[in-house]
Amino acid sequence: MTQMLDRRTMERREIRLAGSGGQGLILGARILFEAFAIEGRRASQSQSYEPTSRGGFCHSDVVVSEDLSDFPLVTGLDALIALDQVGYDRSIGLIKPDALVVVDERLAVRDVGRLHRLPLAARAVATGHARIANMVALGAFVTLSGLCHPVSLEEAIRRETPERFADLNLAAARVGYTLGETVAV
Amino acid sequence: MLDAAPSRSFDPKDYLRLQYMPHFMCPGCGHGIALHALLAAVHDCGIAKDDLAVVCGIGCSGRVGGYIDANTFHTTHGRPLAFATGLKLARPDLTVVVVTGDGDCLAIGGNHLIHAARRNLDLTCLMLNNEVYGMTGGQASPTTAATRFTSTTQSGAIEPTFDACALAAAAGASFVGREVTRQAPALKTLIARALRHPGFSFVEVMSDCTEIYGRKNDLGEAPEMILSQKADMRPDSHRDATDQPFRPHALPTGVFVERDLPEYGARLRAHAAAIRKEAGR
Amino acid sequence: MSARLTALHGNHACALASIAAGCRFFAGYPITPSSEIAEHMSHELPRIGGTFVQMEDELASIAAVVGASLGGLRAMTATSGPGFSLMQENIGYAAMTEVPCVIIDVMRGGPSTGMPTRPAQGDIMQARFGSHGDRPVIALAPASVQEIYTETIRAFDLAERLRTPVTVLYDQVIAQLLESVAVPPPEAVHVSERKWANGAGPAYQPYAAGEDGVPAMARPGDGHRAHTTGLTHSESGFPTQSPPVVDRMMRRLLGKIDVNQALIEKYETLMADDADVLIVAYGITARAARRAVTVLRAEGVKAGLFRPITLWPFPEAPLRRLAGPARAVLVPEMNAGQLVLEIQRLVGRDPPVHPLGRIDGEPIAPDEIVTAVKELAVHA
Structure with missing residues (x-):
């Protein structure tokens, strides 16, 4: 049984999606933010604010805290989702010792935190498109962290993605649940 | 409102803040003639004083507005067209006249002139061109002719000048004209046409600064300067070799541009109405 | 109706709050990291009968804002450090002529072009002393997206009530941050009505004020035909250099802030x-x-x-x-x-x-x- 983060706790939680521009990291964080909001949790979502849409290191962070005036930027990550090597390399120094780390299986990583190397990109391609790796990762993250309910995630995906992509994104998230459950057992 | 017949004959006293007379302009300054022509044109157009807003910048021209019994705004150097843009967009019901000078309009405010001309908002801009910064003591302006002596060109000006009308026309102004203060009736008629024109109207008024500019350049007293205006306005081919030109370059007068272009304020409001209609509001 | 929670970026919250506060005129010039405010205003204002205009520079933007406010509208602009520098002269003009307006300055790294996409808090002394001479100054510094919403509304209230420009200072981080905001229902938003010279007779003095230090403003077309000038003026609105009059006018202008300190102060x-x-x-x-x-x-x-x-x-x-x-x-x-x-x-x-x-x-x-x-x- 994987160690679950209690989503009812009022404690501050810091989550980062890291990778390169164009991987849908900001949309991913926005969906996560929305999923928390659906559950009545207050959060702040920030991102690297640079012209990164055509590649280069990019990150998007979600800080969950019930204190509305809490520091909204990351100080020590409770969870890191890294889609590629640059995202991992540039963010791994920020994790707390027991952080949940979800990365693509192709990454060269050291054994840190609660590390899960998953075929995020491969499953995304098999599901329909490489660009939905972010949704696969979110699905896996939700299962592994227990920070929010899959129902909330799915509702957030419906709210935040264009209608014509909603089904594909939902399918990707569900692939992610399965990946998460497989390694969690 | 604009085309209403004047109810009585024109008396400048009806349009002036007489409590602030005598005015501060120097004897012989052409700005008073320009002010008189503006008031006569306002009268001819039947514009009520309550509906008239006069926006000025800084300099001798900037002080003209304060004598007019209307809604008057003495703003900052170079910016009257930008202030007027906000005022006119907020209050399309007002007739907004900008009174500016060659330094105010062409140097520090040049950017606002070209963009006001491009937008074609319904403003009437009178640029009083006396070829010098009078208020600050006679420094060279963008219209100071080459060889002229000013307090910052003590051995003669060397920079080329702006042709303000050509500039306004090139920038897209839908009405452009020029007149000299010597031709006061023609000046009034030109300003009235500009006031009636729906869109950005630019009128260059060839004024003269006798005290600071004329004296320094041996251009004579006010009467000589004013009388020489007309001679200098003749095209080059008609000029007499014996002329002692006040302005070395021939400047044509009259209306140069009068075109029917969409007025910005109306366009903006129609655009907004279309958006609201589409949004079902 | 109670407040509803809405996820908003800081600059978006600023734009929505401005509209909720009755802002109906925006003039601006694009500059990182404040441009989203202009973008949202350009989208929203035409839909509610307001006016958005993109001007040729920041000098023109603040001038147009003051012009629109002189015409009677609640008006604003938004910028960042370099543009805020350019606006200083006409912010002083608005203070001197007592024209309400709101200026949003999203602070980025400076000096000069600095770091357009990085946060800083380097404009706070400019907000205080950036325009020449002594002038009344109000500057608000929200710390969250929620507070950008509430303080932007308060900026309009203070500007209109005290007839003075109000600056809202926040930085790039909050500007781009996404947070849940309790958006109050329209009826819960209060912005004071500017003191207008309604029905004042011939004795009306455009710059004569009562105990609150705030004179009643003549609206063009209302028949007062007032004069507005950045020159030091008497109660009449016309220029003066008479030392006792200048002293009296300047003390009243600056004292407007002291008299209303309790209203303005927030911590x-x-x-x-x-x-x-x-x-x-x-x-x-x-x-x-x-x-x-x-x-x-x-x-x-x-x-x-x-x-x-x-x-x-x-x-x-x-x-x-x-x-x-x-x-x-x-x-x-x-x-x-x-x-x-x-x-x-x-x-x-x-x-x-x-x-x-x-x-x-x-x-x-x-x-x-x-x-x-x-x-x-x-x-x-």
């Missing part, structure tokens, strides 16, 4: 009453300080926070009261030491006031403040 404290080390911080830095106080208290260090929400005029009396018993005061800010000068002026030498500046384009992190406070707690 927040966290465990400041018994603090050994009092942190004075604003904007995003105050949120790092808040986290630091929580961490420090958990470790037994008596730290407290004083957070000015109204930056200018500074809430002097409450700060003096709270700083007095402390052993040290720490002023973290994303500049080379600006507000710390004001705090040193207010507190004097006892207790000592220490700066903690950061000028590398990174926000100050909570643990930097924790370290600095511990240092002071040991040595104080």
